[in-house]
Amino acid sequence: MAPHSLLLLTARKVPGLKRIPLAKLIVVGEVAMLARTHFERLDPDERRRFLALMARARGRSRNLSSRDRAEFAALTAKLEPRLFAGLVADRFSPVPLPRRVVRGRPPRRR
Secondary structure: OOHHHHHHHHHHHOOOHHHOOHHHHHHHHHHHHHHHHHHOOOOHHHHHHHHHHHHHHOOOHHHOOHHHHHHHHHHHHHOOHHHHHHHHHHHHOOOOOOHHHHHOOOOOOO
16 A cells, blocks of 8 residues: 555544645654653653653642652653753754754753
């Protein structure tokens, strides 16, 4: 089956997919792949706990106890959101971004 016919078959089954331009679908796919690689930095138990905390918080950190907030912060830090944002920006930038922009400033030596 040709790749374009698979896309058309999928577009028929997913409501509203035909109205989304192909470029936007590619962007969403690229970001999803980057997100997956970052999410895989957590082991399976940590992933389950992260998703449970996200569900309990429902977008508001005040829905979590202070202990849960601290655990959630630690799990989020392990996902490296700064690096994720830098890699997404670098992926879609028309020119290569400097390493400092993508990965942030290097840690200071003491």
